[in-house]
Amino acid sequence: MNLKFRAILFLMIMSILACKNEDSTISEIQQSLVFPKGQKIKNSNFTGTAYLEMLVDADSINQNSVGSVTFEPGARTNWHSHPNGQIILAIDGEGYYQEKGSPKRILRKGETVKCPANTPHWHGASAESQFIQVAITSRRSGPTEWLDQVSDREYNASLK
Template sequence: MKTDKNELEAIFPKGEKGSADYFTGNAYNIGLVDVDSVFTTAVGNVYFEPGARSNWHSHPAGQILIITDGVGYHQIEGQPIETIKRGDVVKCPPNVRHWHGASPEVGLQQLYIVPNTEKGIVDWQEAVTDEQYFKNKK
């Protein structure tokens, strides 16, 4: 049950706090499907507190995001920032830099799917600056 319009309804456990090397703000990750030789796919949940976001990163085989609650942002390098919300599905193409995270006012929960992990999982890069993050708020 939600007690506040800005409070997210948890579907999965919150998980471990993400490293400041890869996230700005408080983001929590829990793996839901471990990679093995049969299912070469990683699946997990990330909970971003308001204002939290990932660094720029890419995935050798791409990534699919399924937004399960909240409001956030997603940006593929060179394209405008998109607002994402509960029920949205986002495809991040292979080897394309992007970032995603919560809006400043409302948190975000997302499932991530990283297919074909035999090609690699993630290439973390630099942090998204406040100027980049707030660009669409001007």
């Protein structure tokens, strides 16, 4: 075989191996997720890119909804409140949680938050890491009340 043909063959083999490695890396990441990433959220109640996988829809018998939310770095909810509060379970990554009038706090894998009823708060990913959470919300007394966006100043405020 001539040198040019060998070089082309070598590049083709390396490309195939690189694609196989990339596919297995993506597959390994998907297998390590507790729940599917879900669909991209396309509404104005979030800043940045976030995904939602609904796990349980509220109904007339059990009025709790459960969703897995994946926030890309820097993504976050608007300020909002829930008539019956909310429970957040941190599944992976590093995120933030803040109630109006209180300092922002870090959430890490395995930590939980019990948001009080009718308390404005926000949550999302840190600037450096994605954040995956499971949110449990009761629909018994009404829907989430969405408020103003979290400003960059609020988001970037120092942790206390």
